Amino acid sequence: MEREVETIEIQLLLEGIYRRYGYDFRDYVSDYILRRVHDQMERQNRNTISEYQSNVLHQPACFAEFLLSLSIQVTAMFRNPGFYLAFRQHVVPQLREMPFFRIWHAGCSTGEEVFSMAILLKEVGLYDRCRIYATDMNEAVLEQATSGIFPLASMQAYTTNYLQAGGLRDFSQWYTAQYNHAIFHPSLKQNMVFAQHNLVTDRSFNEFHVIICRNVMIYFNKSLQIRVLNLLYESLSVQGILGLGSGETIHFTNQESCYTPLTPTVQLYRKWR
Numbered sequence: 001m002e003r004e005v006e007t008i009e010i011q012l013l014l015e016g017i018y019r020r021y022g023y024d025f026r027d028y029v030s031d032y033i034l035r036r037v038h039d040q041m042e043r044q045n046r047n048t049i050s051e052y053q054s055n056v057l058h059q060p061a062c063f064a065e066f067l068l069s070l071s072i073q074v075t076a077m078f079r080n081p082g083f084y085l086a087f088r089q090h091v092v093p094q095l096r097e098m099p100f101f102r103i104w105h106a107g108c109s110t111g112e113e114v115f116s117m118a119i120l121l122k123e124v125g126l127y128d129r130c131r132i133y134a135t136d137m138n139e140a141v142l143e144q145a146t147s148g149i150f151p152l153a154s155m156q157a158y159t160t161n162y163l164q165a166g167g168l169r170d171f172s173q174w175y176t177a178q179y180n181h182a183i184f185h186p187s188l189k190q191n192m193v194f195a196q197h198n199l200v201t202d203r204s205f206n207e208f209h210v211i212i213c214r215n216v217m218i219y220f221n222k223s224l225q226i227r228v229l230n231l232l233y234e235s236l237s238v239q240g241i242l243g244l245g246s247g248e249t250i251h252f253t254n255q256e257s258c259y260t261p262l263t264p265t266v267q268l269y270r271k272w273r
């Protein structure tokens, strides 16, 4: 019975958030949302979701905290290094043929993957030909992303990732250490544009040659995954490249036949129609 009441409460909460703030979490994986809500309830000493709902609807700061709890996720530079290695091997040759290309990082969080891509493109001499659009639903994480400053304590792990990803230099050349921070070279930001964009409620805003959307759709239920994959498909040029996270796939969609996998092990696909 408790569980049934909670299911009703969570539906009401998400409906309320949608109507009050315009963020639509109704098709996110329910266990994931429930965990985040319980965390927030504990922090705010609320015993039931209904009590918590009152806080969220009446206090925008409380909603901002909830939103942040959904956005501050595990992310890393050169996360899953095999993805970047495959990108170097299978996508870079195609990009070399193009005078100019646009990349979209959808759901970029605090920007680690965007700076990783910029470093990769600099090293292969293609950065000057690109424009990187990096978006997330949450402006707070984008602010952090724009700074290009990451914790110094993470650099050891990122160096390992970078080398496994086929990095060509001494990784520490890309940043300056200052106190507890690693400040990445400002030239990496030159062709980056950060903007708020919600994959659930916003439309396509350009045509891209590469779209990277990693570890975002794992939080969506199947029907929302299909909707978002459609948005990405519509935003990608023919011969464009789609990159997903290791737990994400196009297999169950009717677009499967529109893409060719570039490698058997990494989620990189070329749109051919």
Ligand SMILES: C[S@@+](CC[C@H](N)C(=O)[O-])C[C@H]1O[C@@H](n2cnc3c(N)ncnc32)[C@H](O)[C@@H]1O
Pocket: 070, 071, 072, 073, 074, 075, 076, 079, 106, 107, 108, 109, 110, 113, 135, 136, 137, 138, 141, 197, 198, 199, 200, 201, 213, 214, 215, 216, 245
């Ligand atoms: C786990 S992080 C992934 C970050 C990065 N792509 C990576 O793989 O390391 C998921 C990100 O997706 C964002 N996100 C979740 N739902 C979204 C939506 N509807 N539209 C845009 N971004 C969303 C979150 O704010 C969060 O920053």
